[in-house]
Amino acid sequence: MFVYEKRLMYPIHVKNPDPKLASLIISQYGGPDGELGASLRYLSQRFSMPYDKAKGMLTDIGTEELSHLEMVGTLVYQLTRNLSESQIKKAGFDAYFIDHTTGVYPTAASGFPWSASSIQVTGDPIADLTEDLAAEQKARLTYDNILRYCDDPDVKDVIRFLREREIVHFQRFGETLENVKEKLDHKNIYLYNPAFDRLKEQKD
């Protein structure tokens, strides 16, 4: 089960609203490589993981991603507060505004709403963990690209933190993949799918 802790993972205080920047950062809320997809990907993949260490890692990284989702939502919320209609129009935030006012909606910066087709649960530990490595890289580069468009130190600092977490998660998923490989046939790790084929009973 999950219990909510009433605090952010990292402090956020954006002094200056900037709806244009919000319309870019929203991609890490509901875009193809954003935090919503990350949390659902890992928290769903864990059910078919046959080994304890991998179950733990997916649970704990998936949970951390939920606090990142809250952080990105907080950035969008604080960047769009107290806006006038003319500020919204001038900043190019009007298309988002028409559909969502200043609510926080899971969508990509390009306007595509969040879709489960941007994530996968294959039920195969090697394929899933390799997807997770790629997912961390895709989120990392999205944060790189946000940093190219962001001059506000209050926002930059938060994006820098989130970006660094992607690198740490990449390392941990890599170690998890190594651990899975150690459990498999050493000459051919693709001999069978340990989440489905019951050729060998192995425990962590």
Next chain:
Amino acid sequence: MFYEKETQLTEAPEWNQCPSANGTLPSCAPLAQSYVPYQEEEARKYDQREALAQGTLFPGLNLPFYKSIEGDPVPVTPLTELQALGFVLTELGLYLDSHPKDQEAFELFRQYAALEKQGKAEYEKKYGSLTQCNAAEHKQYEWVCGPWPWEIGGK
């Protein structure tokens, strides 16, 4: 607190000389699979405030983008003190998930868990409960009282 603050390493040649930024790989590795080296045990660590500011406890994993090399110091407030302790637990927890036999890391995890528990109790007394369940510790039900975390001046 337990480890001295470490100077951030930002030049590639220095990373390559730094053992805590490197791990080990098999010298004769099977084809057609991907490899990420395990992080070595006893890797160098930041203290909790620096860890929160950098987004990692480990200098060896701190690999910034050129548009934002330096992590700014996080202002010291009761909330950020708690966030720093909580962050070390999150980070060490992930490390321990793949290195459960590292006793030194586990001991550090235990020490930080004790500090975080104590810090949380003190924080909740002054600023309100952090979980709905802990609202029971107060005379009145204050759980719904703002500011909520995403609001300006929030927790």
